[in-house]
Amino acid sequence: MIEALQFDFMRNALLAGVFVSIACGVIGTFVVIKRIVFISGGIAHAAYGGIGLGYYFRYSVLPALLTEAAWTRLDPRPGAYPMIGAILFSLISAVAMGLVQRRTRQRADTVIGVMWAIGMAIGIIFVDLTAGYKVDLMSYLFGSILAVQPSELFFILGLDVVIILLVVLFYKELLAISFDETFATVENVPVDVIYIVLLCMIALTVVMMMRVVGLIMVIALLTMPAAISGQFVRGMRRMMILASILGILFTTVGLWLSYAWNLTSGATIILVSGVAFLLSLAVKPLVGRWRAR
Amino acid sequence: MGDGQISGMPREAISMQHVWAGYSGEPVLEDVNLSVDELDFVGLIGPNGGGKTTLLKVLLGLLPPTRGTVRIVGKDVTEGRRYIGYVPQTVAFDQDFPISVWGVAQMGRLGTRRLLQRYTAEDNEIVAQALRDVDMLHLRDRPIGALSGGQRQRVYIARALATEPRILLLDEPLSGVDSEVSSSVYELLSRLNERITILLISHDMSAISAHVKTVGCLNRRLFYHGQKRITPDMMQAAYGCPIDLIAHGIPHRVFGHHGLEEVQE
Numbered sequence: 392m393i394e395a396l397q398f399d400f401m402r403n404a405l406l407a408g409v410f411v412s413i414a415c416g417v418i419g420t421f422v423v424i425k426r427i428v429f430i431s432g433g434i435a436h437a438a439y440g441g442i443g444l445g446y447y448f449r450y451s452v453l454p455a456l457l458t459e460a461a462w463t464r465l466d467p468r469p470g471a472y473p474m475i476g477a478i479l480f481s482l483i484s485a486v487a488m489g490l491v492q493r494r495t496r497q498r499a500d501t502v503i504g505v506m507w508a509i510g511m512a513i514g515i516i517f518v519d520l521t522a523g524y525k526v527d528l529m530s531y532l533f534g535s536i537l538a539v540q541p542s543e544l545f546f547i548l549g550l551d552v553v554i555i556l557l558v559v560l561f562y563k564e565l566l567a568i569s570f571d572e573t574f575a576t577v578e579n580v581p582v583d584v585i586y587i588v589l590l591c592m593i594a595l596t597v598v599m600m601m602r603v604v605g606l607i608m609v610i611a612l613l614t615m616p617a618a619i620s621g622q623f624v625r626g627m628r629r630m631m632i633l634a635s636i637l638g639i640l641f642t643t644v645g646l647w648l649s650y651a652w653n654l655t656s657g658a659t660i661i662l663v664s665g666v667a668f669l670l671s672l673a674v675k676p677l678v679g680r681w682r683a684r
Numbered sequence: 685m686g687d688g689q690i691s692g693m694p695r696e697a698i699s700m701q702h703v704w705a706g707y708s709g710e711p712v713l714e715d716v717n718l719s720v721d722e723l724d725f726v727g728l729i730g731p732n733g734g735g736k737t738t739l740l741k742v743l744l745g746l747l748p749p750t751r752g753t754v755r756i757v758g759k760d761v762t763e764g765r766r767y768i769g770y771v772p773q774t775v776a777f778d779q780d781f782p783i784s785v786w787g788v789a790q791m792g793r794l795g796t797r798r799l800l801q802r803y804t805a806e807d808n809e810i811v812a813q814a815l816r817d818v819d820m821l822h823l824r825d826r827p828i829g830a831l832s833g834g835q836r837q838r839v840y841i842a843r844a845l846a847t848e849p850r851i852l853l854l855d856e857p858l859s860g861v862d863s864e865v866s867s868s869v870y871e872l873l874s875r876l877n878e879r880i881t882i883l884l885i886s887h888d889m890s891a892i893s894a895h896v897k898t899v900g901c902l903n904r905r906l907f908y909h910g911q912k913r914i915t916p917d918m919m920q921a922a923y924g925c926p927i928d929l930i931a932h933g934i935p936h937r938v939f940g941h942h943g944l945e946e947v948q949e
Binding site: 581624 | 780803843
């Protein structure tokens, strides 16, 4: 591990793992206690539509509109457009799914499942339509934490700050709608707005996690640290902090194992988390018995 | 409170006039009229599916009535509901939710502290007093999932009290608690009734105890005369059949034989 740290890409990957785990622990706690895993999965997969649109815009629309010189001057890193596309698209799908869930109480899960698939399909089709350059789709499906750029680290850190700020500002309302939405409504808390804000924070978290483990496994990394943490601590703040620490541990150990054994990093991180989750289930009864004594 | 109350005249805490409500055009409440005076202690019973939940939703402004008017302490529902302390059923509840007794009771201050405002020392004093009222302050740091059914009920009542309500609205307050606990909850309610109007809704006859001042029966229509007695006609009208046993065994022969026509006013 120590000799791995001399590589820039490894240092960047480790830092990305740490930064993403912080948002993941905070937002994952809400996803677990409010039981909104399915809609979070929907937002994650729909984000792929934004990636497809980002590529299409970057490689087909902009070059067609601009002269060669202007295009070269404008040309940012290849990864930026898909990321911006993913953020916008996942925010839009988060709001849309939230509204669908609120307006039509029945069969909301069906509609969310449909939007989940449509988002992915849009992504695939737009990548097809993109002229020439074909991207490595697998890096979005399974993550590419080793390819994280320093500029992306600042971007991820920025999202962390936004998410933590929002959670601090709306902490009592977020807690209230998670615990008892009816009571919160009666107390005139704007429950729909707060819920949509929560979904938007999930969207932002999911986009940055996509870099680490890929969108297929986002949900696992979002929920497992929080689920483990919830078994051992009481109180939402403590649950968030422990979940973040666990996330950092899992991404670091996963990265190290993937480096040592030359395995896919995202999948290794998920397996480390999964093993820890299963262990926590086995250990929980013992802890309970020990506490009861 | 200085807004034109004529002394000696009981003021209306809740008023429902010709209220119809339901879902997708299907009425569940039909022409419900209810007038609850301040400091009354009303128990409403009715069979499951008889519109108890719908009535609660209408009173809490969660379901707008299709027809009729609802006033809470003389105000529109969305404004008046801040005078209601709502105590929900505690049965459907996530045991693992990471929150303490104090955290739950503190939510009673949500309506007072708006977005971006923090709870103040004054809030904490009110929450502490509410927990003291229900004798739960010593368990303030206990996780809510580690409490017994009766204790959890008390915490929910404390949360409602922390809203500084003029009306307590309780939904099936005694489901899932044994009779010993339920009598202690009733003693608590009767103590609170010295300063707060109480409306209690249940499917369970035994929930209507000696502490309740007036009773009514709800089955789509409401049979309520502001009296303590449940007449067999009310029961028959509400439950739609002569009653042998309702829930915990009150044989219908304890009521005299009356004709249905006496119910009509």
